[in-house]
Amino acid sequence: MADKKDKKPxxxxxxxxxxxxxxxxxxxxxxxxAQYVRDLSFENPNTPDSLRAxxxxxxxxxxxxxxxxxxxxxxxxxxxxxxxxxxAEASRKDQPVFIAExxxxxxxxxxxxxxxxxxxxxxxxxxxxxxxxxxRQILSDLTMQGGYPPLLLNPVDFHALYSQRFAAxxxxxxxxxxxxxxE
Numbered sequence: 001m002a003d004k005k006d007k008k009p010x011x012x013x014x015x016x017x018x019x020x021x022x023x024x025x026x027x028x029x030x031x032x033x034a035q036y037v038r039d040l041s042f043e044n045p046n047t048p049d050s051l052r053a054x055x056x057x058x059x060x061x062x063x064x065x066x067x068x069x070x071x072x073x074x075x076x077x078x079x080x081x082x083x084x085x086x087x088a089e090a091s092r093k094d095q096p097v098f099i100a101e102x103x104x105x106x107x108x109x110x111x112x113x114x115x116x117x118x119x120x121x122x123x124x125x126x127x128x129x130x131x132x133x134x135x136r137q138i139l140s141d142l143t144m145q146g147g148y149p150p151l152l153l154n155p156v157d158f159h160a161l162y163s164q165r166f167a168a169x170x171x172x173x174x175x176x177x178x179x180x181x182x183e
Contacts, residue, residue, distance in 0.1 A: 067085070
């Protein structure tokens with residue numbers, strides 16, 4: 001077999017059979033402009049008693065929520081802030097062990113080519129999905145610093161949460177569309 005060598009153009013970069021596709025920022029449906037902690041809270045009300053060994057694992061109650069709001073900006077069209085909220089409450093025998101809560105903000109712009117009807121699901125499914133690993137890591141670190149094993153949140157199906165939260169509105173939209181077709 002003969003050795004194949006990549007030819008190098010004048011700038012020294014190899015040229016081969018592989019081609020790369022370069023995407024422009026204008027081709028992306030969403031641009032994440034900033035990610036940040038809006039609010040962070042950790043309550044450890046019964047320490048040091050709650051940290052004693054041999055008490056067994058606490059009962060966990062986890063709540064995940066998300067919200068989005070449009071931000072008016074003359075220079076950036078379709079600018080939004082999405083907030084992912086995660087709250088973890090641990091208790092033993094109706095006594096709180098710890099309460100951890102985070103509000104994690106993401107500022108995004110949606111490409112003007114994306115239809116308006118797609119903004120809502122993009123903001124409340126895709127953006128929380130992108131932010132979740134950060135929230136998960138922050139809560140894990142926070143509970144460790146509170147003296148407990150790291151809290152590792154299971155993956156979240158944001159599509160199912162979205163469908164559950166807006167099921168009535170989606171059903172009404174489908175019903176309205178059927179009525180418009182029959183007229």
